[in-house]
Amino acid sequence: MPMIMDPFDALSSLQQALDAFRESDWLTTGPSGGGAYPLLNVFRKGDDFVVVAEIPGVKKSDLEIEVKGNTIRLAGTKSVAYPENASLHRRERLAGRFDRAVTLPVEIDADGVKAECRDGVLALFLPRAERDKPKSIPVA
Amino acid sequence: MTETHELAVRDKKELVSKEEKTVPGRFYVPYADIYETDDALTVAMEMAGVEKKDLSVALESDVLRVEGRIDFSRYEGMEPVYTEYNVGPYARSFALSSKIDQEKISAQLEDGVLTLTLPKAKQAPPRRIAID
Numbered sequence: 001m002p003m004i005m006d007p008f009d010a011l012s013s014l015q016q017a018l019d020a021f022r023e024s025d026w027l028t029t030g031p032s033g034g035g036a037y038p039l040l041n042v043f044r045k046g047d048d049f050v051v052v053a054e055i056p057g058v059k060k061s062d063l064e065i066e067v068k069g070n071t072i073r074l075a076g077t078k079s080v081a082y083p084e085n086a087s088l089h090r091r092e093r094l095a096g097r098f099d100r101a102v103t104l105p106v107e108i109d110a111d112g113v114k115a116e117c118r119d120g121v122l123a124l125f126l127p128r129a130e131r132d133k134p135k136s137i138p139v140a
Numbered sequence: 141m142t143e144t145h146e147l148a149v150r151d152k153k154e155l156v157s158k159e160e161k162t163v164p165g166r167f168y169v170p171y172a173d174i175y176e177t178d179d180a181l182t183v184a185m186e187m188a189g190v191e192k193k194d195l196s197v198a199l200e201s202d203v204l205r206v207e208g209r210i211d212f213s214r215y216e217g218m219e220p221v222y223t224e225y226n227v228g229p230y231a232r233s234f235a236l237s238s239k240i241d242q243e244k245i246s247a248q249l250e251d252g253v254l255t256l257t258l259p260k261a262k263q264a265p266p267r268r269i270a271i272d
Contacts, residue, residue, distance in 0.1 A: 010212045011228065012164035021223040037147040039225040043218035050218055054188035054225065056252030078147060080184070082175050092171040093186055096147040120188035120252020123214075 037098040038074065038122075047133050049104065049126045056120030057093070063117065065124065067110045072124065075099040107132035155231055170208070170230040170254075181240065181258040187230045188252035195254065197247050204245070205233040206254065 018041065038053040051072065055063070063076040080095040082088065107129035114125040155167040170185040187195070190208035198205050208230040215227075236242065241261040248255045 008163040008165060011210075014212055014215055015166055015226055015228060017220050018223045018226045021220045036149045039149055040222070041220060041225060041227075042222040043215070044221050045218045049221075054252070056186040056188040059251060080173065082173075083177055086175040086177045086182075088173070088175045090172065090174040093173045093184065094147055094150070094171075098147045117251075119191055119249075120186070 037100060040100075040102065042104075047128045049106065049108070049128070051102075051124040051126065053122045054120060055117070055122050058117075058120070058122075060117055063122070065115050065122075067108065067113050067126075069110075070105070070107055071101055071103045072108075072126070073099070073101040074122070152225060152228075166226070166228050167231045168226075168228050169232055170206075172232065179259055181260065183234065183256040183258070185230075185232065185254045185256075186252060187254055189227060190230065190249070190252065190254075192249050195249055197245075197254075197256065199236075199242055199245065202236050202242075203233050204236055204256070204258075205231070206256070207231045208254070 038055050041052045043050045043052065053074065055076075055078065057080060058076055058078045062079065064073075066073040066075075075098060077097050078095050080093050104126070108126045109129045112127040116123045116125070153169040153171075155169050157167075161167075170187045172183055172185045174181065174183050176182075185206065187208040189210045191211060194209040194211060196205075196207045198207075210227055210229055236258065239260050240258045244259045246257045
């Protein structure tokens with residue numbers, strides 16, 4: 001990440017970096033189970049990967065995360081509740097079930113996966129499997 | 141609410157305002173539900189990634205303005221490799237009518253959802269005016 005001099009630079013440089021990877025085909029190889037929600041961002045932190053998704057309003061008890069091999073499955077229910085006798089003036093929030101599976105092109109150490117859900121943002125820390133880490137080759 | 145159907149994805153709505161910003165970066169409009177019960181008007185807005193300390197709810201001249209900023213230090217040291225959505229601060233404002241009791245507005249933030257409760261003002265009881 002470039003040196004941050006100015007707090008506003010942090011915002012626009014992150015947004016530009018995220019935009020640049022919109023067309024990336026990194027995740028298109030491999031089956032994706034059914035759904036499209038939630039939208040994911042995948043980051044690399046050293047050798048490990050972090051998958052971030054925004055799921056506002058989804059409680060931890062309504063969320064299921066499974067990891068098998070290189071595939072991650074995020075499933076659950078997003079519910080939006082109103083009181084019985086309320087009259088709805090505007091409805092923009094969506095509710096429903098979601099089930100999305102993505103296959104990463106790298107091998108993950110399934111035992112070291114950590115998931116954190118805070119303020120509606122789900123972050124999955126995926127450590128790379130030891131055997132998949134690149135080896136640096138010394139030049140004689 | 142039927143919750144058996146599948147959730148659709150939507151791109152975030154970018155904020156387009158009359159005034160240009162003097163700082164770089166895009167603002168997004170949080171999705172809001174507005175519903176009314178007998179005692180209050182409730183607005184529920186989805187602002188994922190906003191913590192209490194970065195949220196500001198201000199009321200000025202009958203306009204309720206909500207602004208939620210994102211803490212970018214979480215993204216430090218992370219390089220994007222595949223992205224489907226962008227992140228940024230949220231802002232949305234609502235003009236309130238006189239039916240709202242502005243002193244009693246309350247707000248809760250949980251799991252990225254801000255719930256604003258705007259209690260309705262009690263109507264002044266009818267009075268008979270004595271004539272001198």
